[in-house]
Amino acid sequence: MSGSPPNRSAGRDAPSPRFSINQQTVKQWSLPELADGCAAAGVRGVGLWRAPVQEYGVAAAARLVRDAGLTVTSLCRGGFFTALDPKERADALADNRAAIDEAAALGTNTLVLVSGGLPSGSRDLHGARERVADALGELMPYAAESGVRLAIEPLHPMYAADRCVVSTLDQALSLAERFPAEWVGVVVDTYHLWWDDTIGSQIRRAGAGGRIAAFQVADWVTPLPAGVLLGRGQLGDGVVDLRWFREQVDACGYRGPIEVEIFNPALWERPGAEVLAEVLQRFDAHVMHVR
Amino acid sequence: MSGSPPNRSAGRDAPSPRFSINQQTVKQWSLPELADGCAAAGVRGVGLWRAPVQEYGVAAAARLVRDAGLTVTSLCRGGFFTALDPKERADALADNRAAIDEAAALGTNTLVLVSGGLPSGSRDLHGARERVADALGELMPYAAESGVRLAIEPLHPMYAADRCVVSTLDQALSLAERFPAEWVGVVVDTYHLWWDDTIGSQIRRAGAGGRIAAFQVADWVTPLPAGVLLGRGQLGDGVVDLRWFREQVDACGYRGPIEVEIFNPALWERPGAEVLAEVLQRFDAHVMHVR
Numbered sequence: 001m002s003g004s005p006p007n008r009s010a011g012r013d014a015p016s017p018r019f020s021i022n023q024q025t026v027k028q029w030s031l032p033e034l035a036d037g038c039a040a041a042g043v044r045g046v047g048l049w050r051a052p053v054q055e056y057g058v059a060a061a062a063r064l065v066r067d068a069g070l071t072v073t074s075l076c077r078g079g080f081f082t083a084l085d086p087k088e089r090a091d092a093l094a095d096n097r098a099a100i101d102e103a104a105a106l107g108t109n110t111l112v113l114v115s116g117g118l119p120s121g122s123r124d125l126h127g128a129r130e131r132v133a134d135a136l137g138e139l140m141p142y143a144a145e146s147g148v149r150l151a152i153e154p155l156h157p158m159y160a161a162d163r164c165v166v167s168t169l170d171q172a173l174s175l176a177e178r179f180p181a182e183w184v185g186v187v188v189d190t191y192h193l194w195w196d197d198t199i200g201s202q203i204r205r206a207g208a209g210g211r212i213a214a215f216q217v218a219d220w221v222t223p224l225p226a227g228v229l230l231g232r233g234q235l236g237d238g239v240v241d242l243r244w245f246r247e248q249v250d251a252c253g254y255r256g257p258i259e260v261e262i263f264n265p266a267l268w269e270r271p272g273a274e275v276l277a278e279v280l281q282r283f284d285a286h287v288m289h290v291r
Numbered sequence: 292m293s294g295s296p297p298n299r300s301a302g303r304d305a306p307s308p309r310f311s312i313n314q315q316t317v318k319q320w321s322l323p324e325l326a327d328g329c330a331a332a333g334v335r336g337v338g339l340w341r342a343p344v345q346e347y348g349v350a351a352a353a354r355l356v357r358d359a360g361l362t363v364t365s366l367c368r369g370g371f372f373t374a375l376d377p378k379e380r381a382d383a384l385a386d387n388r389a390a391i392d393e394a395a396a397l398g399t400n401t402l403v404l405v406s407g408g409l410p411s412g413s414r415d416l417h418g419a420r421e422r423v424a425d426a427l428g429e430l431m432p433y434a435a436e437s438g439v440r441l442a443i444e445p446l447h448p449m450y451a452a453d454r455c456v457v458s459t460l461d462q463a464l465s466l467a468e469r470f471p472a473e474w475v476g477v478v479v480d481t482y483h484l485w486w487d488d489t490i491g492s493q494i495r496r497a498g499a500g501g502r503i504a505a506f507q508v509a510d511w512v513t514p515l516p517a518g519v520l521l522g523r524g525q526l527g528d529g530v531v532d533l534r535w536f537r538e539q540v541d542a543c544g545y546r547g548p549i550e551v552e553i554f555n556p557a558l559w560e561r562p563g564a565e566v567l568a569e570v571l572q573r574f575d576a577h578v579m580h581v582r
Contacts, residue, residue, distance in 0.1 A: 118530050122530070123530050123531065123532040124532075125486070125488070126488070129488070156448065156449065157447065157448050157449070157486040157487070158447065158448070158449040158515065158519070160485075160486035161486075161511055161512075161513050161529070161530045162513045162514075167486050167487075167488075168488075171488060194451075195416070195448040195451035195452075195458050196448070196458075197416070197417070197420070197458075197459075197462060220452055222452050222453045223453075223517065223518045223519075224449065224515070224517070224518065224519050225517055226514065226515070226516055226517040227514045227515065228449070228514075228515050228519065238452070239409050239413070239414050239452045240414065241414040241415075
């Protein structure tokens with residue numbers, strides 16, 4: 001139509017500068033393919049995972065993303081702090097120091113932490129959560145020296161036994177608030193938190209305290225697959241009011257990246273560029289609500 | 292040993308008078324097999340489901356359990372109140388009145404309600420929860436006339452989209468508390484609530500208000516199966532501190548039945564009597580903590 005602005009009629013606008021694609025969403029891409037694919041799509045932010053970065057080499061990966069003009073919005077993930085065995089616990093802390101080093105090398109100030117589940121044979125959720133707090137206390141000075149902020153991610157309660165004993169934003173904030181906001185924050189991920197009727201007030205609490213270290217989006221679709229790990233939905237395919245979440249974090253002053261993190265084998269079977277283009281379109285429609 | 296009491300050496304004690312077996316736990320049994328099996332094991336309480344009762348005939352089922360000396364501790368289930376379509380909503384209310392009639396006919400004063408998920412295409416959890424409250428208001432007078440109490444069951448948050456928008460005991464109580472405690476209560480089910488770090492205080496709130504209409508137990512085991520419906524664990528096989536839960540409901544004055552409700556295909560493949568015997572043994576060991 002004649003009233004359309006020229007850049008619209010010439011093709012799609014550049015992605016929102018807040019948009020970041022988490023590497024797991026386009027897992028079919030190697031790191032160089034990810035860097036090229038983001039450049040081609042005008043995407044400037046990526047969330048990376050430790051395993052593929054280590055495989056490529058941390059220094060090489062850091063160079064690759066820097067040369068591509070990409071900002072690493074977060075590194076996933078440290079954590080798994082709940083072991084009772086002293087040796088396992090020491091190993092976990094050492095591994096988290098390595099993760100802090102890797103985050104610093106990649107130029108990101110955000111290390112996402114998944115707390116860990118119950119140790120084998122244990123039924124003590126409270127004790128496990130206290131061990132998470134202890135680990136944060138041990139790691140925080142090292143993180144601060146390295147300029148990396150620890151970001152506690154509450155995972156959906158369906159993961160409480162085997163993956164993450166921190167299930168709500170309330171719990172994550174209660175842990176984070178024992179430490180300075182500069183070095184310990186929380187992750188707000190729509191997939192994990194959408195069901196919680198107190199989430200609006202908890203996001204305000206997080207914002208008021210300057211605790212929002214990362215904002216991640218994915219949709220909730222059913223039925224859940226066996227193991228419930230790889231059932232996240234493409235933005236707009238499920239029941240989460242993604243725009244409402246984005247408006248909540250915006251309203252409390254968060255201006256950081258919005259990272260799309262979808263674990264979904266159906267997306268991994270398609271060409272990465274096609275998936276990224278679809279994610280960008282869905283992001284505009286369902287998160288930013290651009291028409 | 293010579294110090295053992297005689298009834299121990301003669302065999303197992305009678306089951307706790309608070310023990311009740313939910314029909315779904317031994318789904319391989321027909322209703323007459325259930326009645327016979329309970330009689331043989333000395334079990335006096337059963338929780339029934341509408342579909343098998345309807346199939347057998349409500350009046351016949353009522354006679355069967357009465358003749359077997361069984362108490363029906365609850366009927367599962369009414370609910371599914373979240374439809375937006377007026378016709379669907381009217382049908383749901385009519386079906387719930389039928390469920391109230393069936394509960395009364397079976398001689399139980401407890402109708403378990405599963406609230407329902409989000410209607411197709413909706414992302415409005417709050418609106419859906421308000422429709423649950425509206426339905427409770429419409430049904431309560433009929434339930435009261437029939438001497439049946441409506442028992443709101445919070446289901447694990449992993450069911451919030453497709454099965455039950457009431458995910459926490461806090462939410463269930465906030466709904467129930469709009470109505471007289473005599474006619475609207477809540478179900479405390481360990482499988483759904485074990486992960487919640489506020490559950491102790493919510494159980495005290497429920498007890499103080501006289502709102503605990505039913506107490507059900509099952510264990511949480513991983514990995515979860517596809518669809519996440521049939522993955523409940525035998526008592527003691529998982530991570531739930533069942534004894535702690537029982538002590539919490541006892542401490543706030545609940546003296547009613549403790550119903551074992553486990554949906555698990557591996558249990559259904561075994562002889563019902565063997566499963567019931569195992570459940571009784573696990574119940575003593577993990578719920579009552581009898582040695």
